[in-house]
Amino acid sequence: xxxxxxxxxxxxxxxxxxxxxxxxxxxxxxxxxxxxxxxxxxxxxxxxxxxxxxxxxxxxxxxxxxxxxxxxxxxxxxxxxxxxxxxxxxxxxxxxxxxxxxxxxxxxxxxxxxxxxxxxxxxxxxxxxxxxxxxxxxxxxxxxxxxxxxxxxxxxxxxxxxxxxxxxxxxxxxxxxxxxxxxxxxxxxxxxxxxxxxxxxxxxxxxxxxxxxxxxxxxxxxxxxxxxxxxxxx
Numbered sequence: 001x002x003x004x005x006x007x008x009x010x011x012x013x014x015x016x017x018x019x020x021x022x023x024x025x026x027x028x029x030x031x032x033x034x035x036x037x038x039x040x041x042x043x044x045x046x047x048x049x050x051x052x053x054x055x056x057x058x059x060x061x062x063x064x065x066x067x068x069x070x071x072x073x074x075x076x077x078x079x080x081x082x083x084x085x086x087x088x089x090x091x092x093x094x095x096x097x098x099x100x101x102x103x104x105x106x107x108x109x110x111x112x113x114x115x116x117x118x119x120x121x122x123x124x125x126x127x128x129x130x131x132x133x134x135x136x137x138x139x140x141x142x143x144x145x146x147x148x149x150x151x152x153x154x155x156x157x158x159x160x161x162x163x164x165x166x167x168x169x170x171x172x173x174x175x176x177x178x179x180x181x182x183x184x185x186x187x188x189x190x191x192x193x194x195x196x197x198x199x200x201x202x203x204x205x206x207x208x209x210x211x212x213x214x215x216x217x218x219x220x221x222x223x224x225x226x227x228x229x230x231x232x233x234x
Contacts, residue, residue, distance in 0.1 A: 004052060005192030011050035012078075019043040020109035027112045034090040036113030044086035052196025053079050053186045057087060063203035064089055067142045069174045072164050074157040074228050075146035076184030083180065083201050084144060092142045095133055095164075098125075114141075118163075120149060130167045137171040147224070151189035155181055155232045157225060165221045169214055174206035177224050179231030202231045 023036040048055060063071070067089055073080060085094070098119040101107040110117070116133045119125040133143050145167070147160035168175050182199040204227050212220045 002193055002195070004196065005194040008047070008051045008187070008194045009192050012047050015043050015046050016106060020106045024105070024109040024112055027109075031112075032114075036109065036115070037085065037088070037090040037092060040085040041087075041090075044082035044084075048079055048082040048086070048199075051079060051082075051187055051194050053083070053183065053199045054197065055083055055086075056198065056200045057203070058200065059203040059205075060087060060201075062205075063176050063178075066174055066176055066206045067091070068137050068140050068171075069142050069176050069206060070137065070164065070168050070171065071142060071144045071176050071178050072147045072160075072168075072224055072228075073144065073178035074180055074232065075148050075151050076153065076155075076180060077151060077187045077189060079183035079187050079199055080146070080180050083183070083199060084178070087201075088144065089142060091140065092144060093133075093136060094144045095129070116143070126163065130163055130170070133167055134170040137167075137173055143167075147221075151184075153184055153189055155184075157228055157232070160221050160225050162217055162221060165217045165224070166214070168209050168220065169212060169217060172209065174208055175220075175224055176206050177204040177227045177231070178202065179204060179228045181232050202234075204228070204231055 019039045023039045026035045027033050093115050095116045095118050098117045101110050101117045118129040137143055145164040147164045148158040149161045152158040179202040186197045187194050
């Protein structure tokens with residue numbers, strides 16, 4: 001653990017408590033509000049700056065123009081979440097692992113703010129979560145998923161799960177592949193060995209899912225994986 005890591009951990013703890021409290025209370029008073037993402041932008045920026053991540057965004061304007069959509073990203077670090085929540089449209093919601101919804105205060109804020117839990121250990125619950133996500137997308141909300149299902153080290157994405165691609169086909173909206181590089185070097189998947197450095201977030205050209213059918217889900221998965229892999233190799 002480094003001094004930068006201790007500082008980042010402190011900032012993350014304080015900002016999470018403060019921002020989650022604001023989001024939860026405000027959303028209870030005004031259901032359907034997007035205040036969670038508005039507050040989340042502040043939370044994300046404070047945390048990635050504390051970690052010393054120097055963010056560069058590529059084709060962000062293009063990404064924002066394609067809504068509703070599904071943002072599918074690789075996942076190296078907590079920095080990825082901070083980087084994305086800081087700039088995506090306020091209507092966006094994240095699909096997040098079930099365990100986060102069990103954390104006091106944070107879980108409350110996520111639930112009332114309409115974020116989507118997914119229980120990977122329970123297939124039937126996971127399917128219901130994706131159905132819920134599809135309904136939100138059809139209602140106009142962009143959704144973010146990390147297709148690897150967990151954080152992975154290195155600039156080569158791990159194999160993707162099929163769930164996000166079944167979701168894209170069910171919702172019938174474009175996929176915007178997102179390639180994040182450098183975040184794992186700033187803040188590795190485990191521990192708090194934080195090292196300041198550059199992080200690049202590339203929003204790739206949207207992929208139309210119209211030509212694909214449910215039986216083609218592997219082909220869609222492979223296409224998105226290839227786009228993100230090429231972007232990371234640049």
